[in-house]
Amino acid sequence: MDFDCLAERSPANLDRLAQSLRELNARQRVDGLSDEESRTLPVVVDAQMFLTIEISTWRTDAGDFRRPRRDPAGDGRRVRYEELLERASTASIGRHTVMVAGLDDVLASKE
DSSP, rough: EEOOOOOOOOOOHHHHHHHHHTTTTOOETTTTOOHHHHTTTTTOOOOHOOOOOEEEEEEEEEEEEEEEEEEEEEEEEEHHHHHHHOOOOEEEEEEEEEEOOOOHHHHHHHH
């Protein structure tokens, strides 16, 4: 079980995302490595890293986190963040309000 987050790709927003992950002691999740081994990887969590990696999967103190660069549509093309946002709805998680992707978009991203 993990949390998937598609973030708007402006440098300022990706900086905020990177800062949040650093605060949660994020370490890259790599098949075959233990959590302790993952903590020793020389990974810099910053906006530039998010711009260059297609998909990144992380283990944090709050749980696992997956950040796709962009989500695919059912036909294999890439969907723009703004297009997904148009179909999203809001949800409350604790004290926070978040945007949640439409079910069709989530299913297409898993295909």
